[in-house]
Structures are given as structure tokens and as C-alpha cells.
Amino acid sequence: MQQIFNFVIRNKTFLLFLLLFSTGLALTIQSHSYHKSKFINSANVLTGGVYGTMNSVDQYFHLNTENDILAEENRRLREQLLNLSTNKDTTFIDSSYAKSKYRVTTAEVYKNSYASVNNYLTLNKGTNDGIAQDFGVITSNGIVGIIDNTSKNYATTLSILNKKSRINAKLKASNHIGSLTWDGVSPEFVQLDDVSQFANIKVGDTILTGGESSIFPKGIGIGTIASFDTDISGDTYTIQVKLFNDMTSIGKVYILENLDREEIRSLENKIND
Amino acid sequence: MTNVTGLNIVRFVLLLLIQVVICNHINFLGYINPYIYIIFIFLFPIREERLLLLFVSFLLGLMVDLFSDSGGVHAAAAVFLAYARPILLKNSFGMLYEHQSIKFNSTELGSLISYVTLGTILHHFVLFSLEIFNISNIILILKKTLFSSIFTIILSVLLIILFSRNRK
Incomplete structure (x- = not known):
């Protein structure tokens, strides 16, 4: 017992360093998983x-x-x-169904x-x-x-x-879907992965949100195709998308709440069960 | 004693504010930011308890993390620098450190620059390794370390010289 105490006292600096460094490391690792950066964030x-x-x-x-x-x-x-x-x-809106879906x-x-x-x-x-x-x-x-x-x-x-970001997106021309990710290189470009080889892709085509998730409505603009190449596996495209937004200068934004979110969620949970 | 404590508290708050309000938003050439809050760790009084330095460095890093939504990368890097500081001091100042008689106000410029340079590179390497957290991006880590270090070293040395009172 005495030896343990002696050891702790002798190496107290190193042990404290180890403790604090691993706390920092743990917080870092935690922040790398989606929706887990609970404690250290700038919403306070x-x-x-x-x-x-x-x-x-x-x-x-x-x-x-x-x-x-x-x-x-x-x-x-x-x-x-x-x-x-x-x-x-030529259109007729049945007001009993036309309830607003998004709150802005x-x-x-x-x-x-x-x-x-x-x-x-x-x-x-x-x-x-x-x-x-x-x-x-x-x-x-x-x-x-x-x-x-x-x-x-x-x-x-x-x-x-x-x-960590993954957003469902589609080609405006052909409705082929893919998932939007970022490789961390340039703030002007994001990547659209997993687009089927059957899609007819042209440089300059528009990419929109897909509307498959309950987060974004269908058809919000994302960007245009800057270049594309075939995936290693050979059956999907990876597309470089030039963003419409200049992400380096954003002043005012709109926050969208899908009012049917709970309904969609509970339906999807039923499928998973 | 209280004078020194007060000075360090003021330095802590000021450097933190300058870091999060100005330096985090410079984005020179798109991604190069100086991290000047580590001046606090460089200039922390030599004779103070090392445990205190570790604690305060962790706190400072954590505050920067809080402002920049970066998990715990600054906290970990700052603690690492604080732990490595005696080795850096010994390396750059030699006998002066052994006698515990370094005065940052009046040291040789060469020793000061080598001290700040070594410390900055060490801190930035840990920082960007943790931030990018992917060994296959080692080139990106080294690139960011190099360019940000240059920026930080220049700013740090200038700030230290500017705010030391009795340099000839």
C-alpha cells in the first residue's frame, strides 16, 4: 500500500498529465460520432x-x-x-388537405x-x-x-x-439519388457518392436535396456538378459538386422544421421493428 | 506574488478572447489560422507548481474547444505542450533553466525563438493529428502543422517582444 502511495506521489505530474490528456482524447473521440458532442459545444x-x-x-x-x-x-x-x-x-387546392408542412x-x-x-x-x-x-x-x-x-x-x-455530415441528394435531371459527404479539402466542393452508373451525368447539372429524409424538403438547391469519376468498385459514380452557397460567408439562414417529422419517424420505426 | 497571479489571469482571459474572436476567423489562404493562446503556456512562471500549469493549460484548451466546437483537441494539445515544457526549456535555455533564473522579459532573442518554435510545432502537430484523426491524411496534417506553425511562431515572438517591458 505504502509503495502504491509513493508511486502516485512520485509520478504525480505524469499521472495528472495522463488523466488530462486522455480526457481531451476522450472528448475528441466522442465528438467524432454523430450527435454525441454533448458537453463541449458552442451552444451555451x-x-x-x-x-x-x-x-x-x-x-x-x-x-x-x-x-x-x-x-x-x-x-x-x-x-x-x-x-x-x-x-x-387549372389547379385546385383542397383546403382540407393543404396544411403547411414546414415551419420556417x-x-x-x-x-x-x-x-x-x-x-x-x-x-x-x-x-x-x-x-x-x-x-x-x-x-x-x-x-x-x-x-x-x-x-x-x-x-x-x-x-x-x-x-460526419451525410445528406440525401439527387440529380435534378434524372432523380438518381446519392449521399452527400465532404472530404475535408475545399470549402467550395462537396462529394456526392453512390450514384448509380445508370445515371446520365453531365458537368453543370444541378444537384438538389432528395426529400427522402424528414430533415430537408425535396428540391432545395445544393450545387452543380463540377466533375465526376467512376468509383473503385466500378458501379457507382463519385461526383464533385460545386456548392451554390459560399460557405465561407453566411450571414442569415432559415431553419426548417418538418411538422410531420414525428409521424414519419414513428412510421419508419415500425418498419425497423 | 499576487501581482504575478493577476498578470496571468489577465493574460489567460485576453489571449482566450483574442484567439476565439480574431485568430480563429483569419483563415489565411482558406485554412491557415494562428493559435496564439499557447503564449500563455510559454510564459507561465517557471517556479510555479507543474501540476497547476497542467490544470490551467487543460482549462485554457477546453475553453478554446468550447468556442470552436472541436471536441477536446485543443485541451489535449495544450496539456501535451504544458507537460513537455521543461524539456523544451532545458533544450533552449540550458543552464539558465537549471538555475531557475529565466526571465522571459530579458532572455536572448535566439533562445526565445528556438523555445517558441519547438513548442509551437509540437503543439500544432498534436492538435492537427487529433483534429484530422486519420493517419492516411498525414500529408494534410503535416501541411497544416507547417503553415499554421509559421504563422503562430511569428505572431507569438512578436507579441512576446512587444509586451515585455524592459527589453533593450
Whole structure:
């Protein structure tokens, strides 16, 4: 017993180092599994407060670009609206079924990162605004990521520029589906894997969200095909997708809540059982 | 004593704030960021208990992790640097360290640069190894270590010189 105590006291520095280093290592490993980075994340009062102060100064420098983005989005929405009303007489909406499927919340990006291999964004909306895990985050151009952790007033978003991110996507032209991942190299490009060889792919084609998950609605823009090559196995394509969004500069985002999510989840769970 | 403690607390808070508010968002050439919070570990008083340095370094790293959503990579790297510090000191300052009489305010510039350089490279290598966490990306790890180290070393040395009071 005496020897054990002596050993501990003699090597106390090394043992403490070992303890702290392995704590850091454990937190790192934990953060590498999906939705497990519970303790160390920037959705809390301290970090949110600091980033909020910083953002309130920083946003004045981007007012012009934000205005341009908003004007462009308004133009597009107005175009859609006008085209909608011209063929109104041929469609008929049964109001008993036409219930809204998505609730949209606007949020401001307090922190954005894209230099790491696992990137997160911090948003200024949290559980007080009805935000929860697995809500989709988009801008007017295209998708940004998925809500990961939430606190009362803040939420962290798993960016599509994250090795953990996997999003269902499809080709606009042919509806072939694949899964969207990131290789950690360039913040302008993401990869679309597992696209069937039967797909007719052309450089410049548009990639949209697939709508197979309950997170994003069908048809949200992702990017265009920059290049593609055949997988090692030879029966799928791996496509380089150039993102519509400039992930290095994101100011305002929309958070999407699928109101039918619970229903879809419970149905899917029944299949799994 | 209280003077030194106060100075270190101020240094801790200031470096943390500068790191998370400015340095984490520089993204020079897309991915190069300096990690200047390690100046705190470099300049921590020599005569203080080593256990305290380990604890405080861990705390500092953890705070940086908290702000940058990076799990525990900064905490682990900072603790590693804190543990390796005596070896670095012995290497760069030699006899001065043995006599416990290093004053960072008035050491030779060459020794200081070699101390900061060795420490930074060590810290950054651990940091990026853990962040990328994939041995097949060793080239990416080394590339990030090299470029970020250059950035950090230049900034650190300049900051240390700038804020040391009685350098001739």
C-alpha cells in the first residue's frame, strides 16, 4: 500500500498529465460520432454571448452584401409568385388537405468555420424559439447543414463541410439519388457518392436535396456538378459538386422544421421493428 | 506574488478572447489560422507548481474547444505542450533553466525563438493529428502543422517582444 502511495506521489505530474490528456482524447473521440458532442459545444450562454457581441459589430460590414442577397431572393420569389398565379385556374387546392408542412424560422449566424475538417456553425436561435436537433438549415441559395446541439437561446449546426455530415441528394435531371459527404479539402466542393452508373451525368447539372429524409424538403438547391469519376468498385459514380452557397460567408439562414417529422419517424420505426 | 497571479489571469482571459474572436476567423489562404493562446503556456512562471500549469493549460484548451466546437483537441494539445515544457526549456535555455533564473522579459532573442518554435510545432502537430484523426491524411496534417506553425511562431515572438517591458 505504502509503495502504491509513493508511486502516485512520485509520478504525480505524469499521472495528472495522463488523466488530462486522455480526457481531451476522450472528448475528441466522442465528438467524432454523430450527435454525441454533448458537453463541449458552442451552444451555451458564455460562447453565445461573446459571439453575439462580436457579431453585432461585424454585421455592419456586410450590410450591402446582405441587402443584395435579400433583393435577389425577393426577385426569385416574386417570379415564382407571378408564374404561379398565371396557371391558377387549372389547379385546385383542397383546403382540407393543404396544411403547411414546414415551419420556417430565420436565424443569424454567430460563428461560422470552414478551415477545420469538422465544421460547425453557431446560430442565435434555440429551444426557446422551438428549435430542436435534426432541423434543417438553409440559406436562400441552398443547404447549410443540420441542427446538432441546442441550448435555450443558441444552436450549433453540423455544417455540410463536416466529415460526419451525410445528406440525401439527387440529380435534378434524372432523380438518381446519392449521399452527400465532404472530404475535408475545399470549402467550395462537396462529394456526392453512390450514384448509380445508370445515371446520365453531365458537368453543370444541378444537384438538389432528395426529400427522402424528414430533415430537408425535396428540391432545395445544393450545387452543380463540377466533375465526376467512376468509383473503385466500378458501379457507382463519385461526383464533385460545386456548392451554390459560399460557405465561407453566411450571414442569415432559415431553419426548417418538418411538422410531420414525428409521424414519419414513428412510421419508419415500425418498419425497423 | 499576487501581482504575478493577476498578470496571468489577465493574460489567460485576453489571449482566450483574442484567439476565439480574431485568430480563429483569419483563415489565411482558406485554412491557415494562428493559435496564439499557447503564449500563455510559454510564459507561465517557471517556479510555479507543474501540476497547476497542467490544470490551467487543460482549462485554457477546453475553453478554446468550447468556442470552436472541436471536441477536446485543443485541451489535449495544450496539456501535451504544458507537460513537455521543461524539456523544451532545458533544450533552449540550458543552464539558465537549471538555475531557475529565466526571465522571459530579458532572455536572448535566439533562445526565445528556438523555445517558441519547438513548442509551437509540437503543439500544432498534436492538435492537427487529433483534429484530422486519420493517419492516411498525414500529408494534410503535416501541411497544416507547417503553415499554421509559421504563422503562430511569428505572431507569438512578436507579441512576446512587444509586451515585455524592459527589453533593450
